[in-house]
Amino acid sequence: MVSRVIPVDDFDLVIFGATGDLAHRKILPGLFRRFTAGQIPASSQIIGAARTDQDDDAFRAEAAKAIREYAGAAEDDPQLAEFLALLGYVPIDAKGEGGWQELKSRMRPGAVHAFYFSVAPSLFGDIAERLAGHGIADDDSRIVVEKPFGRDLASARALNATLAQHFTEQQIYRIDHYLGKETVQNLMAVRFANVLFEPLWNAQYVDHVQITVAETVGVAGRGSYYDKSGAIRDMVQNHMMQLLCLIAMEPPYHFDPDAVRDEKLKVIRALEPLEPADIVRGQYQGEGSDYLTDAGDADSRTESYVAMKVRISNWRWQGTPFYLRTGKKLRARTSEIAITFKEPPHSIFDDSGHPKANELVIRLQPNEGMNLKVMIKEPGPGGMRLVQVPLDMSFADALGPEGADMPDAYERLIMDVIRGNQTLFMRGDEVEAAWAWTDPIIKSWEEGKRRPEPYDSGSSGPEEALRLMHRDNRRWREIRA
Template identity: 50%
Template sequence: MRVHSSTLLLFGATGDLSRRMLLPSLYALYADGLIQPNLRIFGTARSPLTDDGFRDMARAALCEFLPEDRKAEGLIDAFLQRLHYVALDASNPDGFVELADTIGDISGGLSIFLSTAPSLFEATIKGLHNAGLSGENVRIGLEKPLGNDLASSCHINDAVNAVFPEKRTFRIDHYLGKETVQNLMALRFANMLFEPLWNANAIEHVQITVSETVGLEGRAGFYDDTGALRDMVQNHMLQLLALIAMEPPASLDATAIRDEKVKVLRALRPVVEGDVVTGKYAEGAVQGDAVQSYESDLGKASDTETFVAIKAYVDNWRWQGVPFFLRTGKRLPERRSEIVIQFKPVPHNVFRDRGGKLDANTLIIRLQPEEYVRLLVMAKEPGLDRGGVTLREVPLDLSLTAAFAGSRRRIAYERLLLDLIEGDQTLFVRRDEVEAQWTWIDAIRALWNATALKPKTYGAGSWGPNAAIALTERDGVSWHE
């Protein structure tokens, strides 16, 4: 049963995530009548703002980041009156008492969105608890990064779970809030067409690509300490892999879904030498613009990877022997997140004697920037066929944007904030999932250290180092580009 909180508390309320995503998402939920009329929203950060100062900042953020068709002056004014602000230094325990006093009555439930530096997690959790902001009707949402390896992640989770039990802890991976990601479930489990073929008998390989055109974008310190493997693969890409490879859950219950995902993550085979490639972008051109190398952007020498490609295997009955190729990087030719399911060819080409050549079917699930599902199938070209049968690959397209043109498109944080306020954990990551992800990632980093693997340079605007191409070609596979 969902129980709505009557109060929402945003940590990091003046930061970039809040301005770009959280405040516009909350306004959209308010404008559509999806949050309770009595919901109070408090923001906190180090900045010494008043309520009015915070509202001015929020107004500027809404004007900058809301689509034009969402801007309604009267609604914006009414929404801003819900906002309150308390300046807080999370490292100072005394500040939490003032925070609790300002928030006041939380008998109607409190939801907390915690986006802060990992070094402040323990102090923040302790401060909330000592100030009485951690009772049975309080739930907490945790924005990444939650550690940089298994040990640090366990340390943070231990600190959180000492105050907030798992049933009141919501670990956020914003990819899980994307509409197309959720459509993976509908595609697999609502269509008889796919599920009987969703296994090693019919699928040759799977590709997952998350590519970015940007470089450091103001995240130099964080990124150089993290790298592509921990920034993208450990969370977003492994969650996508789990959704693709999971067994059908008994229901859409949060526990049932997350039980099936963790089974996949625990079944990941340890990566061996030769099945992982790392890279670091050099100078080049991205979409026609000249860009500097990673080290020039960073301002110092570095062995941090900005690209990683991995051949992974899920060692279970359904997926035995099927490679999952993962690829992510910065300064690549285009921004793209997609999943490619490559089916095996038909066992016998009945058109061969008439000159007909066949390509195996491919299913492409594009998550961004467009949202669509495309199935590539073989069809016969029109004609009398006196010179032979000509077969051609043609797409069957489902554009989610076009198919649901009358429905409002939601950004991920709208759904995730609403689920946090309502207490629905389905799209949030459970602790055992996180620990299974880190166990696999830590083993890869240990392999790098043991083999002294260093990132290979690749020109900005390319699809990564040549070794990434060789990674797939050894299996007779080409990256979908």
């Protein structure tokens, strides 16, 4: 299968924080891959902006090193030289006046203008104000802002209000890289482009849903940052909330940015408040690898793991629980969504084994793909014996080389910014609704002063999380790569 590459319009992209880790690991390598795929016009311009005092050549050398390391470009790759010719650099004082007039002089009339805020949220307002004040951004410009978008409802509202002083909602792209993953988008295609699943996608046929985002790494090296956030702010309020919305939302009237986001917003507003018994928090421990040491605070009560049972109060999902879990230092690195359907109401097969529930598993990482478990007759003589088998579709196997070499989430999302397509980006009211649901949970933890449950590094999480499922006569899926 040959994938289609549709070039975007000529653009000027300014990357604030261009000397930072995200720019080196994701943004610049992603742009290079889109350039080699033929999607970025050779006339486009990519301008790095940061505090570091350097010139264009120094930035190009820095970018080349990052691209060779993270995109696998060869030292003598002619396309790398062509891509580096698109790059420029302007030293910028985000809180002062230095560099802004030079940046303005480099912007070309007629090109799409996009500004990527790969900086701390505390600088969002300063940069937005100067882009508007110096006349660098116009009514057609787009800004991309990274998470964390606030740390609670009040700060998210304040940040939205600050950006709204200079840019309209149609110009603001709040990026969540999970929404750029191929399988996440395929979840919408599976639901809304096939008659097979959507009639069964409700409480009448779905027993429960599990969403798992497990990591093998701890927080060493960024413990002081993570300790101010924890798993619920770092993962649940944004990434996992978005996955939950895509599973649970109603079909939008059209695949249109606001139509999709309207339906996601309805899901968030239908979430029931969580009871204390429906949440488990944990901290990893282990010889030479424990959270308290990595965080640099022996009395920290910040969670590195959280599991919760979520209910949605609407006609489609009333009575069907959604189980969410995410954590550091777990057994394997994996992200998946598992929809478990109800068992057949009656079995006509007496001694051949009880039919097991069908299960649709959507793997986000590693090995993106989908797996549907169905019951069949076990091959061979000897009567009717039932066995559960997977109908497995990995993108690498099903789609050939193009399936194995799918664009990274950042590549796709940045191209969507240039196209002006906000479908896979969060809207301001969506972010605020998510914080409105999350804030009471965090407040109850802070007021309760209860320590998170310990769990061993390399395990599946705290024992209390297992009991969260066992009391409902269910079990977590095994965490494995």
